[in-house]
Amino acid sequence: MAGSAASDCVPDRIGYITRVQSFSACHRLHSVHLNDEENKEVYGKCNNPNGHGHNYKVEVTVRGKIDRLTGMVMNLTDLKKCIEDVIMTPLDHKNLDKDVPYFANVVSTTENLAVYIWDNMVKALPPKLLYEIKIHETDKNIVIYRGE
Numbered sequence: 001m002a003g004s005a006a007s008d009c010v011p012d013r014i015g016y017i018t019r020v021q022s023f024s025a026c027h028r029l030h031s032v033h034l035n036d037e038e039n040k041e042v043y044g045k046c047n048n049p050n051g052h053g054h055n056y057k058v059e060v061t062v063r064g065k066i067d068r069l070t071g072m073v074m075n076l077t078d079l080k081k082c083i084e085d086v087i088m089t090p091l092d093h094k095n096l097d098k099d100v101p102y103f104a105n106v107v108s109t110t111e112n113l114a115v116y117i118w119d120n121m122v123k124a125l126p127p128k129l130l131y132e133i134k135i136h137e138t139d140k141n142i143v144i145y146r147g148e
């Protein structure tokens with residue numbers, strides 16, 4: 001088209017960027033929808049009344065157009081600030097079940113933790129950027145949530 005810049009014809013490039021953050025917290029797997037015996041049966045050692053702790057590692061991935069001017073999907077410094085507000089402030093060095101109101105009636109499995117982080121991260125980020133929350137509860141137990 002006359003007058004268009006050559007770059008107008010080049011399709012957008014889509015990139016994925018991830019920032020990793022670790023935090024420590026304790027919890028107990030215990031459902032208010034099950035009785036004590038059922039809780040013991042379902043959650044075993046993780047239902048121990050005094051709880052247990054984890055060094056969680058969370059990977060937050062955003063997906064979007066690589067801006068032609070800035071070369072960025074988003075500024076990782078801004079993502080770092082969102083992670084501080086959404087993950088570190090409410091969760092680090094906390095008892096998930098007692099310190100985080102969301103988990104008063106929601107069992108603090110890593111699946112539900114991923115949903116909690118997603119729901120808050122999606123509000124903190126620009127629209128449609130959040131792609132995935134991946135949580136390493138232990139070296140062997142990993143949960144992925146993509147907002148579905």
Ligand SMILES: Nc1nc2c(c(=O)[nH]1)N=C([C@H](O)[C@H](O)COP(=O)(O)OP(=O)(O)OP(=O)(O)O)CN2
Pocket residue numbers: 029046052108109110111137138139140141
């Ligand atoms: N679907 C889920 N299952 C379990 C969850 C969970 O969040 N979602 N969580 C737990 C416990 O919280 C527990 O802490 C897991 O610890 P553990 O079994 O000790 O962890 P590992 O398997 O990595 O340890 P091993 O070294 O293999 O003993 C349980 N289930």
Ligand SMILES: [Zn+2]
Pocket residue numbers: 027046052053054
């Ligand atoms: Zn646990």
